[in-house]
Amino acid sequence: MFYRSTRGNSRPVSAAEAVKTGIAPDGGLYVPGSRVAVTAGEVAAMSGMTYGQRAVKILGLFLTDFTMEEIADCVDGAYGHGKFDALEVAPLHRLDDHLYVLELWHGPTCAFKDMALQMLPRLLPRAAAKTGEDKEIAILVATSGDTGKAALEGFKDVPGTRIIVFYPARGVSAVQERQMVTQEGGNVHVVAVEGNFDQTQSGVKEIFADPAVNEAIGRRGYRFSSANSINWGRLVPQIVYYFSAYGDLLSRGEVEPGERVNFVVPTGNFGNILAAYYARQMGLPVHRLICAANRNNVLTDFIRTGVYDRTREFYRTISPSMDILISSNLERLLYEMTGRDADRVRDWMAALREEGRYRVDEEVLDGIQAVFWSDYAGDRQTMETIRDTYRRYGYLLDTHTAVGKYVYDRYREATGDGHKTVLASTASPFKFNRSVAAAILGEQAVAGQGEFALLRILSEATGLPVPRGLKDLEQKPVRHTLTVAPGEMKRAVLEILA
Numbered sequence: 001m002f003y004r005s006t007r008g009n010s011r012p013v014s015a016a017e018a019v020k021t022g023i024a025p026d027g028g029l030y031v032p033g034s035r036v037a038v039t040a041g042e043v044a045a046m047s048g049m050t051y052g053q054r055a056v057k058i059l060g061l062f063l064t065d066f067t068m069e070e071i072a073d074c075v076d077g078a079y080g081h082g083k084f085d086a087l088e089v090a091p092l093h094r095l096d097d098h099l100y101v102l103e104l105w106h107g108p109t110c111a112f113k114d115m116a117l118q119m120l121p122r123l124l125p126r127a128a129a130k131t132g133e134d135k136e137i138a139i140l141v142a143t144s145g146d147t148g149k150a151a152l153e154g155f156k157d158v159p160g161t162r163i164i165v166f167y168p169a170r171g172v173s174a175v176q177e178r179q180m181v182t183q184e185g186g187n188v189h190v191v192a193v194e195g196n197f198d199q200t201q202s203g204v205k206e207i208f209a210d211p212a213v214n215e216a217i218g219r220r221g222y223r224f225s226s227a228n229s230i231n232w233g234r235l236v237p238q239i240v241y242y243f244s245a246y247g248d249l250l251s252r253g254e255v256e257p258g259e260r261v262n263f264v265v266p267t268g269n270f271g272n273i274l275a276a277y278y279a280r281q282m283g284l285p286v287h288r289l290i291c292a293a294n295r296n297n298v299l300t301d302f303i304r305t306g307v308y309d310r311t312r313e314f315y316r317t318i319s320p321s322m323d324i325l326i327s328s329n330l331e332r333l334l335y336e337m338t339g340r341d342a343d344r345v346r347d348w349m350a351a352l353r354e355e356g357r358y359r360v361d362e363e364v365l366d367g368i369q370a371v372f373w374s375d376y377a378g379d380r381q382t383m384e385t386i387r388d389t390y391r392r393y394g395y396l397l398d399t400h401t402a403v404g405k406y407v408y409d410r411y412r413e414a415t416g417d418g419h420k421t422v423l424a425s426t427a428s429p430f431k432f433n434r435s436v437a438a439a440i441l442g443e444q445a446v447a448g449q450g451e452f453a454l455l456r457i458l459s460e461a462t463g464l465p466v467p468r469g470l471k472d473l474e475q476k477p478v479r480h481t482l483t484v485a486p487g488e489m490k491r492a493v494l495e496i497l498a
C-alpha cells in the first residue's frame with residue numbers, strides 16, 4: 001500500500017514514510033493510494049472482539065509495512081495496562097432508543113485525542129527506524145486545546161523525539177491550559193501564541209514548508225513531523241473506534257448485521273469525522289455523517305452550499321477545541337470526492353490561501369450532501385443542551401458533545417430519520433468544568449470559583465469522580481511560560497531546537 005499526496009506533486013510513499021513525515025513535501029496530505037475494504041463478515045466478526053483486537057485488524061489493513069506483531073505490540077502499549085479508565089477503552093452509552101454516546105475520553109488526558117495519540121508515539125519511532133532515519137524527530141503541534149495535551153502526554157520522553165506544542169493564548173479552557181503548561185518530560189515544549197487557532201495552525205504549516213528552517217534544523221540533526229490529524233498516523237487509529245462502536249451495537253443486539261447507523265461528530269479540524277468517512281468507504285454500514293459545528297460554522301455553510309469561506313469573524317466559544325475556520329482535513333475529503341483529482345484540490349487550496357474562499361462543483365457538492373448533513377449550535381443552545389440532557393437522562397455532556405447532541409436533535413426534526421445514531425463524545429465534561437457546572441447548577445454557583453474548586457463542585461453535584469488525569473493538576477508546578485506572536489513562531493522553533 002502506497003500513500004499519495006492530495007496535491008499530486010510528491011512521490012508516493014510507504015505507510016512508514018507517511019507517518020514519519022506527517023505532511024507531504026508539496027504541502028498536501030497523504031491518503032491511501034488504493035481502497036481498503038472490509039467484508040460484511042469481517043464487520044460482523046468485530047462483535048466478538050475486544051477493542052485491542054479491533055484495532056489490530058483495522059491498523060493492519062493500512063500500515064502494510066508494519067508487521068502484525070509490531071502493530072499488536074503498539075496496540076497493547078496504547079490501550080492495555082490500565083492506560084484507559086474504562087475496560088472497554090471506548091464504551092458505548094445508550095441514551096435512548098435511537099441515540100448512543102461513544103465515550104472517547106477515558107484515556108490519560110480525558111479527550112478523544114488519546115485514542116490516536118497513545119498510538120502515534122508508538123508507531124512513529126518504528127516508522128523512523130523502518131525508513132532508515134538518522135535524525136531526531138521534532139514534532140510540531142498546533143492545538144485548540146485537546147490535541148496539545150494528548151500529544152505531550154503521548155510523546156513525553158519518547159527516545160528520538162522532541163515535541164513543541166503551540167496553543168492560542170486565551171483560546172483554550174483553563175483546565176486545558178493548565179494540563180499543557182504543567183507538562184513534565186525532558187523533550188517537551190509548550191508555547192502560547194498571541195492569536196487564534198487558525199493563525200497557530202497556519203504558522204506551524206508555514207514552518208513545515210519553509211526550506212530554510214528545514215535546512216537549519218537538519219544541520220542540527222532534526223527533521224519535522226506532525227502529531228495533528230494532518231498526519232495519517234493520527235487518523236488511522238481514529239477509524240478504529242467507529243468499527244468498535246458498531247461491533248458493540250451488534251454484540252448487544254441493538255442493530256442487525258448490515259443495518260446502517262448514523263454518526264454525529266462534533267467537528268473542528270475535520271479529522272474525526274473524516275475517520276468516520278473512511279470507515280464508511282471501507283464498508284462499515286453507515287447511513288449519514290452528521291457534522292456538528294459551533295458558531296464558527298464554516299463547515300455547516302460549506303456542506304449546505306459548496307462554498308468554503310473563511311473570511312468571516314472568528315468567535316471564541318465555550319467549545320474552544322472547535323474554534324477553527326480552516327479545517328485541514330477537508331482537503332482529504334475533497335480529494336476523495338473528486339475521484340482523486342489533485343489538480344482541482346490544489347486549485348481550491350490555493351484559492352483558500354490567497355482569497356480565503358473557494359466553491360466546489362455541483363457534482364462534488366451532491367456527493368458530499370449524499371453522505372454529510374450539518375448544522376451548528378451557539379453557546380446558549382450548547383448550555384441548554386447540557387442542562388436538558390442532564391435533567392432528562394442524568395447524563396453529563398461536555399460542551400463539544402453537547403454541540404453534537406443539539407445538532408442531532410435538529411437533524412431528527414429536519415429529516416425524521418430513524419436510523420440508530422452514535423454521537424462521538426469527544427471530551428470529559430470535567431475539562432470544561434466552568435461551562436458544564438454553570439449549565440447544570442446555574443451561573444451563580446460558579447461565580448468567583450477557581451478551576452480546582454469547580455472540579456470538586458461538579459464532582460459533588462453529579463456523583464461522578466474527577467478523572468484521574470485531572471485530579472492532581474492542582475499540585476503540579478507550571479513549567480512552560482513562553483508566549484510569542486504568530487510571526488515569532490519560527491524563531492521560537494529555531495531557538496528551542498538550537
Ligand SMILES: N[C@@H](CCOP(=O)(O)O)C(=O)O
Pocket residue numbers: 142143144145146147148227228229230268269271272321322328
Ligand atoms: N481540536 C483540535 C485542533 C487540532 O486538531 P487535530 O485533530 O488536527 O489535531 C485540538 O483540540 O487541538
